[in-house]
Amino acid sequence: GAGVSQTPSNKVTEKGKYVELRCDPISGHTALYWYRQSLGQGPEFLIYFQGTGAADDSGLPNDRFFAVRPEGSVSTLKIQRTERGDSAVYLCASSLSGETYNEQFFGPGTRLTVL
Amino acid sequence: SQQGEEDPQALSIQEGENATMNCSYKTSINNLQWYRQNSGRGLVHLILIRSNEREKHSGRLRVTLDTSKKSSSLLITASRAADTASYFCATDAGGTSYGKLTFGQGTILTVHP
Numbered sequence: 001g002a003g004v005s006q007t008p009s010n011k012v013t014e015k016g017k018y019v020e021l022r023c024d025p026i027s028g029h030t031a032l033y034w035y036r037q038s039l040g041q042g043p044e045f046l047i048y049f050q051g052t053g054a055a056d057d058s059g060l061p062n063d064r065f066f067a068v069r070p071e072g073s074v075s076t077l078k079i080q081r082t083e084r085g086d087s088a089v090y091l092c093a094s095s096l097s098g099e100t101y102n103e104q105f106f107g108p109g110t111r112l113t114v115l
Numbered sequence: 116s117q118q119g120e121e122d123p124q125a126l127s128i129q130e131g132e133n134a135t136m137n138c139s140y141k142t143s144i145n146n147l148q149w150y151r152q153n154s155g156r157g158l159v160h161l162i163l164i165r166s167n168e169r170e171k172h173s174g175r176l177r178v179t180l181d182t183s184k185k186s187s188s189l190l191i192t193a194s195r196a197a198d199t200a201s202y203f204c205a206t207d208a209g210g211t212s213y214g215k216l217t218f219g220q221g222t223i224l225t226v227h228p
Binding site: 033055 | 159
């Protein structure tokens with residue numbers, strides 16, 4: 001009966017490095033969302049998966065950001081050539097389905113710090 | 116971009132008092148949701164109100180929605196110290212964008228015992 005889990009909980013990296021952030025959704029949830037939350041702000045949508053496919057990636061800020069969900073369960077958010085402005089908490093959420101309203105359950109987030 | 120804008124940005128009250136937070140948004144919505152976030156429990160869904168509803172209650176929470184003014188309010192009655200948290204409204208445009216939530220900047224609520 002676990003909720004959404006995210007690993008690592010904290011990640012410190014240097015500018016220019018590559019990072020991967022992992023999200024394990026609630027079992028059986030077909031919809032998965034990534035958000036980014038900067039200090040003092042609300043979460044900002046990045047990408048939404050329905051099953052294995054990215055149904056909406058309009059929130060990805062640029063082509064350094066990429067996300068996958070190859071088997072329709074675990075998802076990985078990948079950031080290339082990290083910049084200091086990428087520092088934020090990255091939140092993952094899942095819901096039963098994205099095709100109609102279903103409550104989203106959020107994970108605890110990964111705090112990314114780019115030095 | 117942040118569609119929802121909450122006010123006030125910060126609210127400080129005594130235990131037992133009521134807390135009211137407001138949210139405004141810019142585009143049409145399918146539903147509006149309120150979330151609470153604190154360091155101990157992350158982001159938690161509180162209540163959802165659909166665009167064809169005007170008021171909804173859940174325990175000590177009361178949410179109103181005025182689509183003509185594109186605004187919503189969250190009232191927490193008889194506040195407790197445990198209500199101390201940040202509160203966010205989030206809009207869902209529905210259609211092909213179901214679940215793509217647009218959050219406001221949040222209201223920081225502090226309830227003093």
